[in-house]
Amino acid sequence: MNTTTLCKPLGCLALFSVGLCLFFGCALIFVAQLYGIDGPTVQEGQVRAETLLTALEQYKTDTGTYPPDLQTLIPAYLPEIPRPAPRWEYTYTVETNGEGFVIFFEVGRNFDGDYCEYERETKAWRCSDAI
Missing domain, CATH: 1.20.5 (Single alpha-helices involved in coiled-coils or other helix-helix interfaces)
Structure with a gap:
């Protein structure tokens, strides 16, 4: 052959x-x-945000206001912005006076638009009812 x-x-x-x-x-x-199959669970997104929340509070302590955007934290407060999951990002909004903020992320292991947000005033996470 x-x-x-x-x-x-x-x-x-x-x-x-x-x-x-x-x-x-x-x-x-x-x-x-x-x-969103590869997206974060509620717990993953919250745990991965801990360093981000600490950096935001330290920035506020140092400057008197929260940063206008998350990129401002690099490199002095964070080496990089953490993510709730690979390819996913936190959404950050700051009040116009710089006194408060909200961190938001979508929960991606389901298909119905669930989310979690952290409110600085309450220092607690609030997640959508459908989770």
Whole structure:
């Protein structure tokens, strides 16, 4: 038997298999991002925000107001802005006078728009009822 003849079909089969795996892998990543399958749970998002909340309070202690945006905390207060999950971000809004803020993140392991937000006044997380 000629090994060259045998290797060519196997090479095509291997190439087809690799292509098929790449296609389904990319499709899975797309669906995960689209539907939030890889998003944070309530607990993950809250725990990962602890260093961010500490940095915000330290900034306020040092300057008298909260920062206008989270990037202001880098590098003096944080090496980078933490994320509730990879590819997900916290949303930060500060009051116009700089005296208060809200941190917000979407809970991504379900499909109904659940979220959690931290209010500085109460120093507590409040999450949507559907969670």
